[in-house]
Structures are given as structure tokens and as C-alpha cells.
Amino acid sequence: MATCEIVVREASMCIFRALKWLFETVLWVALYPWKKTATRPESVNYHFTRQCNYQCGFCFHTAKTSFVLPLDDAKRGLLMLKEAGMCKINFSGGEPFIHQKGEYVGELVRYCKEELQLESVTIVSNGSLIKEEWFQKYGRYLDILAISCDSFNEDTNYTIGRRQGNKSHLSTLKPIEGWCRAYRVAFKINTVVNIHNWEEDMSSEILELNPVRWKVFQCLLIGGENVGPDAKRNAESFVILDHQFQSFLKRHQNVKQLVPESNSMMRDSYLILDEYMRFLDCTKGRKDPSKSILDVGVANALKFSGFDEAMFLKRGGKYTWSKRDMKLEW
Numbered sequence: 010m011a012t013c014e015i016v017v018r019e020a021s022m023c024i025f026r027a028l029k030w031l032f033e034t035v036l037w038v039a040l041y042p043w044k045k046t047a048t049r050p051e052s053v054n055y056h057f058t059r060q061c062n063y064q065c066g067f068c069f070h071t072a073k074t075s076f077v078l079p080l081d082d083a084k085r086g087l088l089m090l091k092e093a094g095m096c097k098i099n100f101s102g103g104e105p106f107i108h109q110k111g112e113y114v115g116e117l118v119r120y121c122k123e124e125l126q127l128e129s130v131t132i133v134s135n136g137s138l139i140k141e142e143w144f145q146k147y148g149r150y151l152d153i154l155a156i157s158c159d160s161f162n163e164d165t166n167y168t169i170g171r172r173q174g175n176k177s178h179l180s181t182l183k184p185i186e187g188w189c190r191a192y193r194v195a196f197k198i199n200t201v202v203n204i205h206n207w208e209e210d211m212s213s214e215i216l217e218l219n220p221v222r223w224k225v226f227q228c229l230l231i232g233g234e235n236v237g238p239d240a241k242r243n244a245e246s247f248v249i250l251d252h253q254f255q256s257f258l259k260r261h262q263n264v265k266q267l268v269p270e271s272n273s274m275m276r277d278s279y280l281i282l283d284e285y286m287r288f289l290d291c292t293k294g295r296k297d298p299s300k301s302i303l304d305v306g307v308a309n310a311l312k313f314s315g316f317d318e319a320m321f322l323k324r325g326g327k328y329t330w331s332k333r334d335m336k337l338e339w
Contacts (some may be wrong), residue, residue, distance in 0.1 A: 048311060048314075048316055048318050049093065049094035050090055050093055050094060050095045050280055050307060050311060051094060051095065051096050051097065051327070052095075052096065052097040052098075052099070052280065052321070052326060052327070052330075053090055053095050053097070053098050053099070053280045053282060054099045054101055054279050054280060054281050054282065055083075055087075055098060055099070055100055055101070055282045055286075056070050056101050056102055056103065056281065056282065056283055056284065057077055057078065057083060057100060057102070057103075057105070057108075057113075057114070057117070057282075057284055058077050058102045058103040058104070058105065058107065058108050058284060059071060059072045059073055059074055059075070059076075059102065059103045059283075059284060060072050060075055060102065060103045060104065060107050060108065061102055061103045061104040061107065061135070062104055062107055062135075062137060062138065062173045063104065063135050063137070063170060063171055063172060063173060064170035064172070065159075065169055065170045065171050065201075066169060066170045066235075066242060066243075066244060066246075066247055067169070067201055067203055067228050067229075067235055067242070067244040067247040068170075068234070068235060068242050068244075069229055069230075069231040069234045069235050069244070070101075070102070070103065070234060071234050071235065071240070071241040071242055072103065072241065073234075073241060074284060076284045076285065077108050077113070077284060078284065078285070078286065080113065080116060080117075082286075082303060083117060083286075084117070084120055085303065086282075086286045086301075086302055086303050087117070087120065087121060087125060088125065089302055089303075089306070089307050090302070090307055091121075091125045091127065092307075093307040093308065093311075095127065096127060096128045096129065097127065097128055097129035097130075097131070097330050098121050098127055098129070098130055098131070099131045099132070099133060100114050100117060100118070100130075100131070100132045100133070101132070101133040102133075102134075104134060104135055104137075104138065105132055105133070105134055106134055106138040106139055106143075107138060110138070111138065111139065111140070111143045114132060115143060115146060115147040118130050118132070118147050118150045118151050119147055119150045121150075122150035122151070122152075123150060128330065128331045129152045129153070129330035129331050130150060130151055130152050131151070131152055131153040131154070131155065131197075131330070132151065132153075132154050132155065133155040133157065133199060134154065134155070134156060134157070135156070135157050135171065135178070136156040136157070136178075136181040136182065136185050137173055137176065137178065137181055139181070139185060139188075141184075141188050144188045144189075144191070144192040144194070145192070148188070148192030148193065148194050149192070149193070151194045152194070152195060152330060152331055152332045152333075153194065153195040153196075153197050153221070153222075153330065153332065154185070154189055154194050154195070154196060154197065155197035155198065155199050155222075155224065156181070156182060156185055156196070156197070156198055156199070157171070157198075157199045157200075157201075158171075158178070158179075158182060158198050158199070158200060159171055159200050159201050159202075159203070159205075159206050160205070160206045160209055160211070161179060161209070161211055161214045162209065163177060163178070163179060165205050165206055165209070166178045166179070168205050169203065169205055169206070169247075182218060183218075186218050186219075186220075190339055193332065193337075193339050194332065195221045195332045195335055195337060196218070196219075196220050196221060197220050197221055197222045197223070197224065198215065198218065198220045198222075198223050198224070199223075199224045199226070200223065200224070200225050200226065201226045201227075201228055202225060202226065202227055202228060202249060202253075202254055202257045203228040203244075203247040203248070203249060204228075204246065204247050204248065204249055205247070206257075207249050207253045207254065207256065207257050208256075208257075209257075210260055210261070211261065212260070212261055212263060212264055215261070215264050215266070216264060219266075220266055221266065221335060221337070222266050222268055222328075223264060223266045223267050223268065224268050224270065225257070225258065225261070225267055225268065225269045225270065226270045226275060227249065227251075227254045227270065227271045227272050227275070228244065228247050228248050228249060229272050229275055229276065230244055230245065230248060230294070231291065231294065231295060231296060232293075232294050232295030232296075233295050233296060234295075234296065237295075251271070254269075254271060268325055270324055273320075274320060274323070274324040275324070276291050276292075276294075277291055277292055277315055277316065277317040277320060278316075278317050278320040278321040278323075278324050278326060279316075279321070279326075280311075280314055280316050281296075281314075282302075283296075283298060285298070285301050286301045286302050286303050287299050287300065287301050287302075287310065288302075288310050288311060288313060288314035288315075288316075289314070289315075290313055290314055290315030291315055292315040297313075297315075299311075299312075299313035299314060300313075
């Protein structure tokens with residue numbers, strides 16, 4: 010008799026929890042349609058993992074969880090995004106090559122280009138875990154590979170935390186640039202300008218590497234990520250003033266590939282999906298998640314993204330992003 014009572018009690022609790030989740034989801038969708046007008050998710054950044062092998066002090070998407078969606082669920086979400094109007098997907102982290110040694114992101118890249126036939130499929134990586142074998146298997150499906158490089162001085166990289174043990178971060182750049190040319194992937198560089206590199210002149214090295222784009226970001230604080238009591242980083246000591254950022258830009262004005270992004274341009278102009286496929290609203294200086302698109306659909310989740318489409322266009326978020334249209338000399 011006692012055993013039956015326990016079974017009934019546990020079953021009742023399971024039903025209660027399921028009904029509670031259903032009620033909260035329906036309420037979330039129904040009561041707050043006014044918060045943000047739905048926008049077509051033309052360009053999406055999917056941070057499918059928060060894990061990383063580097064310790065960059067200013068990181069604004071830190072290892073708060075180790076969760077990664079099962080591959081089939083991630084593909085289901087990407088299909089939903091494509092059906093909602095997505096043309097470009099960028100895979101980021103964390104470090105996207107850390108999970109399953111790059112096979113997971115490789116399969117997502119292949120799926121998005123071959124099966125979803127997206128205009129552009131890109132990756133942002135620190136480059137330290139990429140092997141030529143990955144290019145041999147997946148390079149044909151990738152439009153752009155962006156490698157993060159904040160300095161051409163190893164001591165500066167070490168101070169920033171862009172390192173794994175004593176391995177040289179800079180030693181990866183030239184081989185990866187060569188693999189990109191060999192396997193017809195457009196090569197891009199991302200730089201975060203902060204207190205440790207804002208006076209550096211990177212012109213000659215950037216011109217030698219000759220990326221299709223050089224994205225230059227001003228170090229950004231995000232509550233709960235790199236500032237605040239619940240953050241895994243404290244980037245306050247990395248922050249620079251606007252005039253310091255402008256000084257860096259002026260020093261590199263001869264680099265035609267330079268695409269600058271100040272804090273005001275960057276904060277709300279990206280559609281960001283986290284590891285659960287939730288859009289992250291950064292309008293309040295922190296990352297407030299929507300419900301997962303896998304639970305409520307793209308249109309409903311998008312209302313809570315905080316996405317500023319006008320700023321996205323103003324910062325040049327829409328550009329020639331398919332390698333097919335770049336007319337590159339391989």
C-alpha cells in the first residue's frame with residue numbers, strides 16, 4: 010500500500026511540473042508580445058559552447074555551463090532559423106573547436122551549407138585547436154574563418170590571457186591563413202582593443218596576413234559575464250576610453266580591411282543564441298535570455314532578443330559574406 014502511495018505521489022509531481030512548465034511557457038508567449046517586434050533573423054551568431062582553452066581576461070561569453078545541445082537538436086533549431094529567414098550563421102563560443110575536436114562544428118557547417126544551403130557559414134575561433142585535416146573534410150562548406158588576434162607581441166597575448174600554457178598563439182596564424190587559401194576559405198581577423206594593446210601598431214602584420222576583413226572591437230563590459238559579483242571574469246581593468254579606441258583606429262587607417270565596432274555599435278546589433286538556443290538580450294548591459302527557440306519557436310523568442318536592426322545595418326553587418334561572391338584570388 011505504501012509503495013502505491015509513493016508511486017502515485019511521484020507521478021502527481023511529474024504531472025504538476027509538466028503542467029507548470031506548459032503554463033509558464035504559454036504565459037510567456039501570450040502576455041508579452043509588446044516587448045520586441047519580431048524581426049527576420051537574417052544573420053545569427055550561435056554560441057553553441059561556452060567552454061574554452063584560453064583565459065582571455067575580457068571574455069564576454071564565459072564558461073558558465075558545459076552544456077552543448079545534441080547534434081540533432083541543434084540541426085532542428087538551425088532548420089527553424091532558416092525557415093524564419095536566416096541567410097547567414099556564425100558559429101562561436103567559447104572555442105568552437107573544443108567540442109568533439111571540431112567534428113561537432115564541422116558537421117553543423119556542412120549541414121548549414123549543403124542541406125540548408127545558407128548564403129554564408131562562418132566560424133570565430135582562437136585557432137589553437139584547428140588542424141589541416143579539418144579543412145580537408147569541411148573546408149568546402151565554410152565561407153569565412155575568423156581568427157582572434159589581439160596583439161603581435163607574445164608578452165601582450167600572455168598578459169591578456171590569449172594562451173594555453175606556454176604555446177605560442179601567434180604560431181597558429183600563418184598556417185591557418187595558408188590553409189584558408191589552400192581550401193578556399195575566406196580568412197578574417199578579429200581584434201579586441203583593450204588597455205594592453207591600444208597603443209600597438211599592428212598595421213604591417215595585418216597587411217602581410219591580408220585578411221578579407223579585420224574586425225576591431227572596443228573592449229565591452231557585460232554584466233554577469235565579465236563584470237559583477239556573479240561573473241567569471243572581471244574585465245574592468247581592460248576597459249579603454251573612447252578616445253583611446255579612436256587613437257587605435259587612426260593609427261590603422263591605412264588598413265583598408267579594418268571594420269571598427271565601438272561599444273555602442275556592438276552591444277545590441279547582434280542576434281546571439283546561447284548554448285540552449287535562447288536569444289540573448291544585451292540592452293540592459295547584461296545577457297537576458299529568451300525561451301529557447303526549440304520550445305517557443307523563432308518568432309516568439311525573437312521578440313525578446315533586444316536586437317537593434319538599424320544599428321546592425323549601420324555597423325555594416327550586412328556585407329559580401331559568401332565566398333562565392335568575394336572574387337578572391339586563391
